[in-house]
Amino acid sequence: MKALLDFIPLIAFFIAARYNGILAAAGALLVATIVVYAIHFVRQKGKFDKQQWVVLLLTIVFCGGTLLLRDDIYLRWKSPIINGIFALTLLVSAAINKPLMQLAMKDVFSLTMSGWKKLTIAWAVFFAIMAVLHYITAFTMSDEAWINFKTYGWIPLMLVFVVAQFLLLKKHLNPALTDKSAK
Template sequence: MKFLFDLFPVILFFGVFKWAEGHAEAAQGLVSHYLSGIMSGGTVAVTQAPILLATAVAILASLAQIGWLLARKKKVDAMLWVSLAIIVVFGGATIYFRDDTFIKWKPTILYWCFALALLVSQLALKKNLIRSMMEKQITLPDPVWNKLNLAWTAFFAAMGVLNLYVAFNFPLDTWVNFKMFGGMGLMFAFVIAQSLFLSKHMKDTE
């Protein structure tokens, strides 16, 4: 359930973009009516409307996500705040300048923030964030925890690079599909590979 909650803005971004692609004139009308006041000026092209509308909805979804947690007096994870800041800055720039370059960079910046947090915590603060999240569920030797933390660091760093490659070498709709399905698919594959790796060490521990 938490996984779907965390993906809420991404799912809405994808859904709105796909709807706007099929209803470009309606999307153009919505963007012109609701977003013209926060754009740098000029007429919104039909081809620009889907990404601008999807970006605006993703920003609102991220704000609603954190607002809902605060209203229920739930803890807001630090990375949710980071994600909100990134979508507001890069999404806001996308809308203001009517340039999808900024929103294409957003996943990469987020992935690299994850990677940097894991790496700095392990090397500088001597704190293994992956261990902090998982040690209640499994018991592993210290070297394995360190390898696992570094593996996630490398994965997020690589995902950031891959996002840029797809974003700037393929059509916009291909990138949107990759953002929704490619990222989740690769994450799922990585988790399966991690589980296979951990199963061996968990048996050894036992």
């Protein structure tokens, strides 16, 4: 349910951008994000994880800046910066021996510390690549190309990355998880 809700701001952005332009898209993205995060806040009993705070605050700052100053440059920076923050955070967590992917996926996979670090670094590299791709589309391509990539161009890349990881890691599925599904 959470993942489906998280697509609502993206859909709002795409529809508004297609029919009413970038400034309308910034407004739609801002309003939809606030509504979706209010729902998350209630469903999560008044709590957000750090990733949710980063996305919410940066969306407010970048969409707000875009609307207040009537300049889409701020909105164009949002995705490269968010992906860059995720990449840097993951790299730091691996460097200090507290790989964040272990916290996120420990119930799914059973890996050694080295495995968790490699997985965390793989995700960091993925987010770094996404930051670069978002930057390239936002600042070197047409508005239409940028909107298309921002709306649905990154989704196939994410799916390929996740499926490839699962195929590589399926032999490391947590035994407790496979025992539950067998029953």
